[in-house]
Amino acid sequence: MSTTLLERQRSHTCNQLTKADLGKEVVLMGWVDSNRDHHGRIFIDLRDRYGITQLVFKPELDAALRDRAHQLGREYCVGIRGVVEDRAANGGSPNPRLPTGEVEISAVELALFNAAETPPFLVEDKIETSEEKRLAHRTVDLRRPRMQRNLIIRHKLMQAARRYLDGQGFLEMETPLLVKYTPGGARNFLVPSRLNPGKFYALAESPQLYKQMFMMAGLDRYFQIVKCFRDEDLRGDRQPEFTQIDIELSWATERVVQTLVEGLVADMFKEALGVTVERPFQRMSYDEAMSRFGSDKPDLRFAMEHTDLTDIVKKHQGGGIKLFADVVATPGNIIKAMVIEKKREMSRTEVDKLEDVAKGMGSKGVGRVRLDETGQWTQGPFGKAVTPEMRAEVNQACGAKAGDVILFQLGKASLVHTVLGGLRLHLRDKLGLVEHDEHGVSKQWKILWVTDFPLFEYDEIGKTHVAAHHPFTSPQAGHEDKLTSDPGSCRARAYDLVLNGNEVAGGSIRIHDGAVQSKVFTALGISEEDRQRKFGFLLEAMKYGCPPHGGIALGFDRWAMLFCGGTSLRDVIAYPKTQKGTCLLTDAPTAVSEAQLKDLFIASTAPQE
RNA sequence: GGAGCGGUAGUUAAGCUGGUUAUAACGCCGGCCUGUCACGCCGGAGGCCGCGGGUUCGAGUCCCGUCCGCUCCGCCA
Numbered sequence A: 001m002s003t004t005l006l007e008r009q010r011s012h013t014c015n016q017l018t019k020a021d022l023g024k025e026v027v028l029m030g031w032v033d034s035n036r037d038h039h040g041r042i043f044i045d046l047r048d049r050y051g052i053t054q055l056v057f058k059p060e061l062d063a064a065l066r067d068r069a070h071q072l073g074r075e076y077c078v079g080i081r082g083v084v085e086d087r088a089a090n091g092g093s094p095n096p097r098l099p100t101g102e103v104e105i106s107a108v109e110l111a112l113f114n115a116a117e118t119p120p121f122l123v124e125d126k127i128e129t130s131e132e133k134r135l136a137h138r139t140v141d142l143r144r145p146r147m148q149r150n151l152i153i154r155h156k157l158m159q160a161a162r163r164y165l166d167g168q169g170f171l172e173m174e175t176p177l178l179v180k181y182t183p184g185g186a187r188n189f190l191v192p193s194r195l196n197p198g199k200f201y202a203l204a205e206s207p208q209l210y211k212q213m214f215m216m217a218g219l220d221r222y223f224q225i226v227k228c229f230r231d232e233d234l235r236g237d238r239q240p241e242f243t244q245i246d247i248e249l250s251w252a253t254e255r256v257v258q259t260l261v262e263g264l265v266a267d268m269f270k271e272a273l274g275v276t277v278e279r280p281f282q283r284m285s286y287d288e289a290m291s292r293f294g295s296d297k298p299d300l301r302f303a304m305e306h307t308d309l310t311d312i313v314k315k316h317q318g319g320g321i322k323l324f325a326d327v328v329a330t331p332g333n334i335i336k337a338m339v340i341e342k343k344r345e346m347s348r349t350e351v352d353k354l355e356d357v358a359k360g361m362g363s364k365g366v367g368r369v370r371l372d373e374t375g376q377w378t379q380g381p382f383g384k385a386v387t388p389e390m391r392a393e394v395n396q397a398c399g400a401k402a403g404d405v406i407l408f409q410l411g412k413a414s415l416v417h418t419v420l421g422g423l424r425l426h427l428r429d430k431l432g433l434v435e436h437d438e439h440g441v442s443k444q445w446k447i448l449w450v451t452d453f454p455l456f457e458y459d460e461i462g463k464t465h466v467a468a469h470h471p472f473t474s475p476q477a478g479h480e481d482k483l484t485s486d487p488g489s490c491r492a493r494a495y496d497l498v499l500n501g502n503e504v505a506g507g508s509i510r511i512h513d514g515a516v517q518s519k520v521f522t523a524l525g526i527s528e529e530d531r532q533r534k535f536g537f538l539l540e541a542m543k544y545g546c547p548p549h550g551g552i553a554l555g556f557d558r559w560a561m562l563f564c565g566g567t568s569l570r571d572v573i574a575y576p577k578t579q580k581g582t583c584l585l586t587d588a589p590t591a592v593s594e595a596q597l598k599d600l601f602i603a604s605t606a607p608q609e
Numbered sequence B: 001g002g003a004g005c006g007g008u009a010g011u012u013a014a015g016c017u018g019g020u021u022a023u024a025a026c027g028c029c030g031g032c033c034u035g036u037c038a039c040g041c042c043g044g045a046g047g048c049c050g051c052g053g054g055u056u057c058g059a060g061u062c063c064c065g066u067c068c069g070c071u072c073c074g075c076c077a
Helices: A063-070 A131-136 A145-167 A208-216 A254-273 A286-293 A310-315 A322-329 A348-360 A388-398 A413-430 A514-523 A528-542 A556-564 A594-599
Strands: A025-038 A041-048 A051-057 A077-086 A103-114 A190-192 A200-203 A221-229 A241-250 A282-285 A306-308 A333-340 A367-371 A405-412 A447-451 A456-459 A464-467 A494-499 A502-509 A549-555
Touching (some): A025 A051, A025 A063, A041 A063, A145 A221, A145 A254, A241 A556, A254 A556, A286 A306, A286 A413, A310 A322, A310 A333, A310 A388, A348 A367, A348 A413, A405 A413, A502 A556
Antiparallel strands (some): A025 A041, A077 A103, A333 A405, A456 A464, A494 A502, A502 A549
16 A cells, blocks of 8 residues: 555645755645646645745646646645656746745645635735634634744744743743732632632732742742733733733842843844844833823834923913913813924814814813914914913924924823823824834834833722832832822832833832831731731741842733734734634633533623523 | 724625615636736626614615624723
């Protein structure tokens, strides 16, 4: 009995054969990318993850084999044995777009492993189909070269990270995913415990406390490429399960962590893009980022900085504009502006439409004026009301010139920043202020550390201070006294890494002193009883010699997304969830039987369908 | 929880102020074509216009509701 093609195994992949292989008998495996019948001569492009090789079935060589090849449709899975031949010598023309374009395989044996139905969409990069269809037929989608390239880049980044951290003496250590529920922060996914009726695990939203305890255990340098789970609403850059490169080290300072990460990031850039990044990275305080860009993750690839006009408007008591006067009369309110330059050629109608965009972000409206040749304000009600003195000062503060448009946003600081910062990004995309290559990869890389975050944020609803990063973040030196007296002014030893306007890493130096930890808990309004109940295990561990330590976590999927060129994590995660957290491929989540629930001592209160 | 955009052959879209039999391209099927490779030419099949209700003599089109996908705000220590 003859040897089957599968037993022979493939001799080459579909990107390998060239004129150097002429005359060789080869075995290839793959999928039918296309099938062309030219006067009885069948040409098939055979595709695997490596590339495409042309097969030719000659009727004069084997008419029966040709007839079988004629039947092969797109995505049929086949194996082939044949001889490498020169296309030109066969009377054909080479295809310069393929590495294998000078040769073709004259088939002598064909194994049909599996026929395929007509695929729901073509396996091509350029095909535009809805994300819904792609997710529902993910195996077909993942055959597209672009998706395979993305997953390969992802793999390379992961290996580069492991190599680098291993080289720096870090141990890759695993931590539990079924963990104790801890309140605060992101909503947890809960997992009922069958063996402990009425009790629940949480899926880890990060390995935070475990990695800190590794440090207390003397394990010194830890990393893990780890799945994390957060039951919050999704965005293009937020999935309910995502991957972090999680890092923690003892004897750490901000500089130590940041320098380490800069080395890691440099390797990742080199691996994915062949780009050399400049080190050390730029640093910017949280306050400066908010003030200049209205965001704690500013995109520095373009300007359009914001100008705070609050003091000017106060000085002029509204400058004749009642709206302005009213707003600054309330403490805490601010007025900020952003200029759209004349050369952007925004029509009045287009500028007016920005108000709808802003309203979608919670704004009540967007003040807007256009400067004429003399600096007068036109195209709006402000021009008639404003005093020339304030107008001149505003124009100068904003750096606005003739033909420019000034956008105003006023009210509570947080809303002003959300809206004006959001408009800045909206205009970035609308006006094409940043360039991308043909894959959608940014042509420019602006990376910076954002530092000096507040330690606490004030929760308007609960009327309490909550941890801005997490409750184990160390306050900055000299700020310990303010923990009780003025928590709002406390700064944290926390830092984020921002790449092209995306938060791609975040970390902090942790508290290693029980007394300081206690003060922070007090500032957070967590009772003695609560801190023992919720975090007792950590406080206990801290008692037996806790080294100074700190760390960081990199949002791995976001790095992959930016390096692959995209705006959605769904393109770099093989099997992602939709915005509603469902999986269109498997239909998860699904209802379960009453019996299953009973087994877990749970009853559903969801309305019956 | 809120705002916006979208849903019409397998796929991507067109379909105006409501009016015969809902178009096109790609794909699919058949035939032709001495060498294709975005092949070309000829022919063909293919539709609960997301779903439900309403207005109307008449709805893909207008109205209400609902489901699904995407973007944004809230949320994401």
